[in-house]
Amino acid sequence: MLLNYFNKVMTMKNNLDELINKSGLKKGFLASKLDVTPQQFSKWLKGEHYPPANKLFKLAYILNCKVDELYTYEEE
Numbered sequence: 001m002l003l004n005y006f007n008k009v010m011t012m013k014n015n016l017d018e019l020i021n022k023s024g025l026k027k028g029f030l031a032s033k034l035d036v037t038p039q040q041f042s043k044w045l046k047g048e049h050y051p052p053a054n055k056l057f058k059l060a061y062i063l064n065c066k067v068d069e070l071y072t073y074e075e076e
Helices: 013-023 027-034 038-046 053-062
Strands: 009-011 072-075
Touching: 013 027, 013 038, 027 072
Parallel strands: none
Antiparallel strands: 009 072
């Protein structure tokens, strides 16, 4: 989890799952396009790790969304 300046927690897993399902793309395909292992991509989906910034931009481009759409902001 990451904290932003407004003491809200940023999470990625719910939005990422939803965006992937909406796109119809396979998770293995996305992992290969992002040059990461399926295991690494799986950790992003589970919220265990977050992708580096350069992967976020590429992921947003592939999923046809904005980078901030990948995250959910929740009160701490």
